[in-house]
Amino acid sequence: MTTMASRDTRRLLGTPPAERLPRLTLAQLLALVEDAGLTGRGGAGFPTAIKVRAVAEARRPVLVGNAMEGEPLSMKDAVLLNRAPHLVVEGLGVVGQAIGAGRRVLAIGPDVDPGDAETAAHGRGVEVAPLEGGFVAGQESALVNQLSGRPAVPSDPLVRVTTRGVDGRPTLVLNAETLAQVALLARYGADWFREAGTAEDPGTSLFSISGAVEHPGVVEAARGTALSDVLAPALPQDPVAVLVGGYHGAWLAGWAIDTPLTAPALRQHGATVGAGVLHVLGRGTCPLRVAADIAAYLAEESAQQCGPCVNGLPRMADGLRRLARRVPDPGLPAEIDRMRMLVTGRGACAHPDGTARMVASTMRVFAPHVDRHLAGHCGLDRGLDAGREVRR
Amino acid sequence: MSRRSERRLHVDWTRCDGHGACAELLPELLAHDEWGFPLSRTGERDPVVPPRLQELADHAVRTCPLMALRTV
Amino acid sequence: MNGALWALGRGTGIVALVVFTITIVLGIVTRSGRPVPGLGRSGAADVHRTAALTGTALVGVHVGSLFLDPYAQLRLVDLFLPFLGSYRPLWQGLGTLAVELLGIVTVVSLLRRQVGPRVFRAVHWLTYVFWPVALLHALGNGTDAATPWFRGVAVACIAAVGLAVGWRTAPSYAGRGWHRISRRVAR
Numbered sequence: 001m002t003t004m005a006s007r008d009t010r011r012l013l014g015t016p017p018a019e020r021l022p023r024l025t026l027a028q029l030l031a032l033v034e035d036a037g038l039t040g041r042g043g044a045g046f047p048t049a050i051k052v053r054a055v056a057e058a059r060r061p062v063l064v065g066n067a068m069e070g071e072p073l074s075m076k077d078a079v080l081l082n083r084a085p086h087l088v089v090e091g092l093g094v095v096g097q098a099i100g101a102g103r104r105v106l107a108i109g110p111d112v113d114p115g116d117a118e119t120a121a122h123g124r125g126v127e128v129a130p131l132e133g134g135f136v137a138g139q140e141s142a143l144v145n146q147l148s149g150r151p152a153v154p155s156d157p158l159v160r161v162t163t164r165g166v167d168g169r170p171t172l173v174l175n176a177e178t179l180a181q182v183a184l185l186a187r188y189g190a191d192w193f194r195e196a197g198t199a200e201d202p203g204t205s206l207f208s209i210s211g212a213v214e215h216p217g218v219v220e221a222a223r224g225t226a227l228s229d230v231l232a233p234a235l236p237q238d239p240v241a242v243l244v245g246g247y248h249g250a251w252l253a254g255w256a257i258d259t260p261l262t263a264p265a266l267r268q269h270g271a272t273v274g275a276g277v278l279h280v281l282g283r284g285t286c287p288l289r290v291a292a293d294i295a296a297y298l299a300e301e302s303a304q305q306c307g308p309c310v311n312g313l314p315r316m317a318d319g320l321r322r323l324a325r326r327v328p329d330p331g332l333p334a335e336i337d338r339m340r341m342l343v344t345g346r347g348a349c350a351h352p353d354g355t356a357r358m359v360a361s362t363m364r365v366f367a368p369h370v371d372r373h374l375a376g377h378c379g380l381d382r383g384l385d386a387g388r389e390v391r392r
Numbered sequence: 393m394s395r396r397s398e399r400r401l402h403v404d405w406t407r408c409d410g411h412g413a414c415a416e417l418l419p420e421l422l423a424h425d426e427w428g429f430p431l432s433r434t435g436e437r438d439p440v441v442p443p444r445l446q447e448l449a450d451h452a453v454r455t456c457p458l459m460a461l462r463t464v
Numbered sequence: 465m466n467g468a469l470w471a472l473g474r475g476t477g478i479v480a481l482v483v484f485t486i487t488i489v490l491g492i493v494t495r496s497g498r499p500v501p502g503l504g505r506s507g508a509a510d511v512h513r514t515a516a517l518t519g520t521a522l523v524g525v526h527v528g529s530l531f532l533d534p535y536a537q538l539r540l541v542d543l544f545l546p547f548l549g550s551y552r553p554l555w556q557g558l559g560t561l562a563v564e565l566l567g568i569v570t571v572v573s574l575l576r577r578q579v580g581p582r583v584f585r586a587v588h589w590l591t592y593v594f595w596p597v598a599l600l601h602a603l604g605n606g607t608d609a610a611t612p613w614f615r616g617v618a619v620a621c622i623a624a625v626g627l628a629v630g631w632r633t634a635p636s637y638a639g640r641g642w643h644r645i646s647r648r649v650a651r
Contacts, residue, residue, distance in 0.1 A: 153406075154406070155406065156404040156405065156406055156407075158402055158404070158462070158464065305405065305406045306405035306406060306408070307405070307408060307409060307410050307427055307428075307429040308405070308425065308427070308429055309405075311427045342425055342431075345437045346405065346429065346431075346437075347405050348404070348405045348406045407581055410497065411494075411497045411505060412497055412499075412505050413504075413505040413506035413509055414506075416499075416504045416505050416506045417506050428497060451506075452506070455506050455509045455510060456509075457494055457495065457509055458581060459576060459577060459580075459581050459584075
């Protein structure tokens with residue numbers, strides 16, 4: 001797996017193992033991650049301090065490192081566990097000790113090689129658990145369910161896993177990269193952490209780059225770096241658009257390629273950094289076909305528990321597929337939109353919402369392509385770009 | 393002076409299978425989609441239950457054959 | 465007094481059978497999500513539940529009055545261990561069995577929020593054992609079993625449950641929620 005250097009941000013990928021594990025009390029850990037302004041690197045971007053605080057009162061909670069890598073376009077956690085597994089194990093150690101964890105588990109998905117992780121975890125009180133995969137298997141409650149011996153599907157979010165999680169015990173689930181960041185924080189402090197990134201979103205993170213690039217792989221970059229700068233080491237080939245945030249993300253059109261990857265800037269495109277997945281769409285690839293394939297995959301990956309998702313996602317994907325095949329049905333965009341509204345916010349997890357977000361972004365950013373397809377042609381004939389007419 | 397906190401109707405989507413008794417009992421709060429699943433009319437995921445509908449909401453919670461409803 | 469107890473025992477038994485027949489039919493209707501004219505979906509579920517509890521109460525009176533009636537010769541052990549009775553032990557044993565099944569289903573149903581939907585649903589399947597056992601007990605043990613009017617009642621009960629189950633298991637039955645929809649999408 002290729003890893004690339006971006007400026008001089010070789011923190012996660014360039015730090016050797018610690019000689020001694022820093023020992024932090026819960027209060028010290030909370031102060032540290034709060035001062036550092038660390039947010040989760042698993043996709044939701046939740047402030048880590050708040051998550052840790054949720055298990056502060058718990059007796060012997062369970063600590064889980066999430067390296068399930070359920071998103072097919074994401075490679076960062078696999079790379080992290082291959083190149084710097086010691087950082088994840090150290091993170092588990094530091095957090096585990098601070099919260100008084102009765103159990104530390106590193107949950108590994110099928111696309112992650114457990115070998116290096118097992119070596120690094122040996123003798124350090126960390127269980128490495130290779131688990132079954134699937135797109136939603138990395139979702140917090142689905143992961144907790146699998147660790148508890150139940151099917152790997154999400155539970156009703158009403159009862160938080162921090163209240164009742166693995167085997168009924170309060171559970172703190174943190175992304176593997178977040179744990180690695182905590183390990184660095186424990187060694188070098190919050191001020192050092194804030195030397196990279198922005199004031200609102202400090203530090204670095206790992207980005208998985210795929211698609212129309214010469215060197216797909218993982219790059220570490222400071223938070224808030226411009227998209228084009230993050231992509232640069234991968235040598236993108238004339239990008240038409242970039243899918244930011246993976247299959248549940250949103251498209252950034254080519255003209256917006258210099259957008260800094262900050263929350264406010266991305267919000268205008270309906271996107272978030274998520275887990276740092278960047279998929280480049282090149283010329284010669286029909287964006288509607290790509291989106292239709294993604295939507296079909298996501299419909300297949302539904303946990304099949306919640307009615308609106310089970311019913312709505314295949315309908316939405318079917319609409320996109322017909323659009324991609326240039327079925328001249330003028331009612332398709334409205335039907336796709338209607339399905340999108342029906343699935344949003346009506347499920348136990350964010351799977352339908354994320355799918356709807358990607359579909360909405362596709363219809364908006366590639367509106368010219370949609371028009372061409374409805375007229376029976378493809379935007380590729382005319383060399384259409386992404387949404388020049390839809391500039392904000 | 394005690395402040396009455398608002399009560400919301402929560403659907404456990406992993407249990408709901410579109411039976412429809414809830415939408416029948418609380419038409420002001422819930423419609424249903426073409427597959428029979430409840431659709432919040434208030435735009436919120438868990439609609440607020442006004443005090444005058446509280447009793448009906450409790451009844452709906454008890455009546456749901458899948459035990460998919462709760463007031464929170 | 466004894467005559468009254470005996471009559472009460474017989475009467476509540478027969479009425480309980482009818483009430484539980486209604487319970488099963490409404491249970492099948494409730495599960496289907498179809499509205500009942502005048503009751504709707506919520507009404508069907510409510511009446512199903514009310515009928516079940518009513519039937520349980522009737523069975524309580526049925527067993528109690530027969531226990532108190534010396535003519536019935538019901539001992540305490542007959543309430544719990546089947547087939548030890550002196551009067552037509554086989555059919556009476558079925559009655560004991562029916563009461564035990566009813567007890568399990570009722571307790572689990574009252575505690576359904578605590579045991580969760582999976583356990584609740586699994587135990588609820590026992591109703592399909594309970595009802596035929598109760599029916600056989602009535603036909604075999606009931607003093608009125610040979611009378612035409614009781615036979616009419618029994619036939620009506622069997623027909624009602626048979627029709628409901630037949631409707632539910634017919635290939636033309638369209639399931640609710642995603643079962644129903646998967647047909648639409650496949651088309």
